[in-house]
Amino acid sequence: MSNTRPLHELSADELAVFRKEQQAAYDTLKAGGLKLDLTRGKPSAEQLDLSNGLLDLPTTYRDAAGTDTRNYGGLYGLTGLRQIFADVLRVEPEQVIAGGNSSLTLMKDVLTDLLLFGAVDSTRPWVQEEKRRFICPVPGYDRHFLLTETLGFELVTVPMREDGPDADAIAQLVADDPTIKGMWMVPTYANPTGDVCSQEVAAKLASMPTAAPDFKILWDNAYAVHHLTPQETKSADILSLAAASGNPHRPVMFASTSKITFAGAGVAFLAASKEQIEWFVKYLGVGSIGPDKVNQLRHIEFFGDAEGVLAHMAKHREILAPKFAEVQRILSEQLGGLGVAKWTDPIGGYFVSVDVVPGTASRVVQLAKEAGIALTGAGAAFPHGNDPDDTNLRLAPSFPVLEEVTAAMEAVATCILLAAAEKLAG
Amino acid sequence: MSNTRPLHELSADELAVFRKEQQAAYDTLKAGGLKLDLTRGKPSAEQLDLSNGLLDLPTTYRDAAGTDTRNYGGLYGLTGLRQIFADVLRVEPEQVIAGGNSSLTLMKDVLTDLLLFGAVDSTRPWVQEEKRRFICPVPGYDRHFLLTETLGFELVTVPMREDGPDADAIAQLVADDPTIKGMWMVPTYANPTGDVCSQEVAAKLASMPTAAPDFKILWDNAYAVHHLTPQETKSADILSLAAASGNPHRPVMFASTSKITFAGAGVAFLAASKEQIEWFVKYLGVGSIGPDKVNQLRHIEFFGDAEGVLAHMAKHREILAPKFAEVQRILSEQLGGLGVAKWTDPIGGYFVSVDVVPGTASRVVQLAKEAGIALTGAGAAFPHGNDPDDTNLRLAPSFPVLEEVTAAMEAVATCILLAAAEKLAG
Numbered sequence: 001m002s003n004t005r006p007l008h009e010l011s012a013d014e015l016a017v018f019r020k021e022q023q024a025a026y027d028t029l030k031a032g033g034l035k036l037d038l039t040r041g042k043p044s045a046e047q048l049d050l051s052n053g054l055l056d057l058p059t060t061y062r063d064a065a066g067t068d069t070r071n072y073g074g075l076y077g078l079t080g081l082r083q084i085f086a087d088v089l090r091v092e093p094e095q096v097i098a099g100g101n102s103s104l105t106l107m108k109d110v111l112t113d114l115l116l117f118g119a120v121d122s123t124r125p126w127v128q129e130e131k132r133r134f135i136c137p138v139p140g141y142d143r144h145f146l147l148t149e150t151l152g153f154e155l156v157t158v159p160m161r162e163d164g165p166d167a168d169a170i171a172q173l174v175a176d177d178p179t180i181k182g183m184w185m186v187p188t189y190a191n192p193t194g195d196v197c198s199q200e201v202a203a204k205l206a207s208m209p210t211a212a213p214d215f216k217i218l219w220d221n222a223y224a225v226h227h228l229t230p231q232e233t234k235s236a237d238i239l240s241l242a243a244a245s246g247n248p249h250r251p252v253m254f255a256s257t258s259k260i261t262f263a264g265a266g267v268a269f270l271a272a273s274k275e276q277i278e279w280f281v282k283y284l285g286v287g288s289i290g291p292d293k294v295n296q297l298r299h300i301e302f303f304g305d306a307e308g309v310l311a312h313m314a315k316h317r318e319i320l321a322p323k324f325a326e327v328q329r330i331l332s333e334q335l336g337g338l339g340v341a342k343w344t345d346p347i348g349g350y351f352v353s354v355d356v357v358p359g360t361a362s363r364v365v366q367l368a369k370e371a372g373i374a375l376t377g378a379g380a381a382f383p384h385g386n387d388p389d390d391t392n393l394r395l396a397p398s399f400p401v402l403e404e405v406t407a408a409m410e411a412v413a414t415c416i417l418l419a420a421a422e423k424l425a426g
Numbered sequence: 427m428s429n430t431r432p433l434h435e436l437s438a439d440e441l442a443v444f445r446k447e448q449q450a451a452y453d454t455l456k457a458g459g460l461k462l463d464l465t466r467g468k469p470s471a472e473q474l475d476l477s478n479g480l481l482d483l484p485t486t487y488r489d490a491a492g493t494d495t496r497n498y499g500g501l502y503g504l505t506g507l508r509q510i511f512a513d514v515l516r517v518e519p520e521q522v523i524a525g526g527n528s529s530l531t532l533m534k535d536v537l538t539d540l541l542l543f544g545a546v547d548s549t550r551p552w553v554q555e556e557k558r559r560f561i562c563p564v565p566g567y568d569r570h571f572l573l574t575e576t577l578g579f580e581l582v583t584v585p586m587r588e589d590g591p592d593a594d595a596i597a598q599l600v601a602d603d604p605t606i607k608g609m610w611m612v613p614t615y616a617n618p619t620g621d622v623c624s625q626e627v628a629a630k631l632a633s634m635p636t637a638a639p640d641f642k643i644l645w646d647n648a649y650a651v652h653h654l655t656p657q658e659t660k661s662a663d664i665l666s667l668a669a670a671s672g673n674p675h676r677p678v679m680f681a682s683t684s685k686i687t688f689a690g691a692g693v694a695f696l697a698a699s700k701e702q703i704e705w706f707v708k709y710l711g712v713g714s715i716g717p718d719k720v721n722q723l724r725h726i727e728f729f730g731d732a733e734g735v736l737a738h739m740a741k742h743r744e745i746l747a748p749k750f751a752e753v754q755r756i757l758s759e760q761l762g763g764l765g766v767a768k769w770t771d772p773i774g775g776y777f778v779s780v781d782v783v784p785g786t787a788s789r790v791v792q793l794a795k796e797a798g799i800a801l802t803g804a805g806a807a808f809p810h811g812n813d814p815d816d817t818n819l820r821l822a823p824s825f826p827v828l829e830e831v832t833a834a835m836e837a838v839a840t841c842i843l844l845a846a847a848e849k850l851a852g
Contacts, residue, residue, distance in 0.1 A: 042498055054720075055720075058481060061481065068474065071468055071690055074690070108714075112538050116538070116541065116553070146712055263498045264495065264497055264498050265718045265721065286534065286572055287533065287573060289528045289689070292526075292527045292721065294481075294688060295718065
């Protein structure tokens with residue numbers, strides 16, 4: 001690459017030369033016939049292999065308490081597994097239930113129950129409210145937004161920051177507006193920015209006055225133990241903070257082993273105040289014969305205890321960290337100093353968030369697609385897929401093997417540069 | 427037993443003697459300190475053992491199509507398992523999806539989706555209807571009734587007959603009343619009567635005009651292949667009948683392997699018109715990352731094909747048939763000819779339904795409880811647990827071992843006789 005100065009400092013002629021170079025690089029790329037995918041935060045086959053021991057478990061069908069896990073029953077999940085993940089999530093075992101294979105399903109269940117029945121602190125079912133709004137920190141997780149959108153909520157965006165969502169903006173919104181019934185939240189290694197909610201921000205969210213008496217924080221701790229560095233960030237202790245603030249029923253915490261063991265065949269968890277757990281189980285029991293306890297026992301045997309979970313996560317880190325490092329290396333080497341992009345350097349989670357030249361994110365995705373690189377749609381991290389600045393890209397380097405990450409990222413960098421040159425050239 | 431005539435033919439003195447005899451028998455029973463349970467239709471440990479091979483499966487994590495079952499995705503479930511159960515349920519594979527471990531959960535999901543979004547043939551979400559009613563054949567399955575009750579439906583009872591629910595009564599109800607949105611149905615070996623819905627009754631239900639354009643038959647074929655005799659009754663073909671009648675979206679069929687493999691760790695199925703399957707999957711996908719495909723592959727390997735399912739069910743029959751025969755033997759020997767009870771002699775399913783002297787069912791349950799025999803609460807087979815005649819008992823002989831069935835049934839017979847004698851003595 002001939003140029004190393006910020007693009008906006010280039011003369012028109014210099015920019016034209018730069019654009020030509022990028023076009024040539026892109027044409028070469030396109031001719032290469034790549035077929036690579038950076039779209040979703042899926043574990044790689046190599047990561048899944050770490051849990052192949054599960055395929056030979058359980059060795060028995062009775063848990064430590066003597067329960068025949070093969071039969072019906074046990075809505076709360078197996079005690080042994082609740083204990084392990086209570087330790088992992090730093091909550092009390094009686095505040096946790098172990099469910100099926102998807103925390104997203106638990107989220108839908110909770111929201112559906114809130115709509116049809118109302119919460120322990122509701123005056124009526126949410127479906128009876130004329131208008132319902134939900135706060136979405138952006139950029140954020142597309143499936144959160146789609147879920148509340150589908151369930152008829154109007155989505156209200158607030159900015160995501162390095163220490164969590166903008167708590168002051170949220171506090172202002174919820175103080176007077178009873179139609180705002182809750183908020184989404186990925187507290188640790190957020191999707192897609194990798195940011196971590198501080199204890200201070202969490203405390204504000206836990207204690208802020210809300211016009212809705214039954215305001216809920218859906219605290220999706222999907223990446224609680226998904227560290228990419230030896231710095232094992234502790235999640236903010238939202239249940240204790242909320243209880244101490246007199247709002248014990250405000251948070252509902254979610255987690256799962258989807259990115260710990262098998263993505264599609266793991267166990268999901270819900271944690272909340274004891275009253276809220278009982279509320280949830282009451283409606284759960286109307287439509288459930290209990291979770292798959294054999295799979296829960298399989299996980300108990302596999303992990304042993306919370307230490308076993310953390311030791312297992314260290315193995316994931318060994319696979320993931322080089323891929324994330326490669327993303328950083330290529331972005332730095334190819335885009336550094338050119339003023340065409342800012343990106344996150346997460347210490348955990350599954351994503352790198354890249355802000356390209358405003359107005360070019362869709363173009364980058366299009367260019368990449370035509371060169372055989374699937375990227376998550378521009379705007380995916382915003383409600384209704386609408387990024388007002390058309391600037392944000394979400395990169396997910398976990399699934400491809402390292403060589404593919406390299407090839408895909410070099411291609412993405414080229415696409416970002418070409419789109420920027422096109423834009424600046426007007 | 428000294429008396430062999432119908433109790434209502436006895437003189438007051440004879441009845442007093444009979445009552446004394448029964449009281450003495452009951453006192454002996456009570457002194458025996460039994461602790462037995464006939465409450466729920468749970469498979470026994472011996473039945474669950476038939477599927478212990480699952481604990482060592484799957485032998486690989488890829489299905490025949492090459493799908494890595496460990497990862498996310500595949501909302502419809504694995505093709506191989508859909509094929510097997512399409513054959514078992516006699517529907518087309520594209521009309522079936524394979525889900526999680528509970529068909530009851532699929533029922534709750536369907537009803538919740540109907541409430542919040544409406545069906546493919548709805549004019550609006552059901553929750554927007556001022557009043558919603560649901561038809562419940564009685565006696566029927568308590569969990570069906572509880573589910574619709576919890577979801578805010580008014581329950582309307584119709585009688586269950588030997589060839590299915592009273593279709594004429596239903597046709598009359600639904601013809602003019604648009605608030606009646608659907609009906610429950612256990613078509614084959616119904617809970618608790620064991621009755622089988624005939625093709626004729628199914629055809630009436632499929633074709634009857636309904637005031638509600640989106641009337642649904644929730645067709646819970648929980649016992650489709652759960653034969654107790656070599657006479658393997660075929661279920662009525664509701665999907666074809668409904669399609670042929672111009673009401674393709676009326677039925678939604680449910681089934682599961684809960685009483686085939688592991689009660690709590692099986693796979694549930696939903697079958698419906700292709701449009702309705704797509705409708706369901708659309709909302710399913712908003713809150714799911716796909717079912718547990720590893721468990722589905724485990725079941726594919728275990729069964730092989732539909733023939734494998736039927737061969738497996740024959741093993742269940744060997745265990746269950748002697749227990750059901752024992753129930754018949756004891757009821758016949760102890761109650762036959764006395765005019766105190768009528769009972770079903772099912773050729774499939776999990777229950778025997780007993781109608782005792784009207785007004786005594788609760789008393790029988792109470793007497794049994796005091797003697798250490800847990801029976802399902804009287805009235806459980808009716809909406810709100812309210813049997814207007816206090817006459818119906820549901821016996822579930824699957825879970826106890828054979829010797830316990832014998833002891834429990836002898837005790838139940840004594841309780842029925844004592845309660846009858848008390849009642850007739852005034």
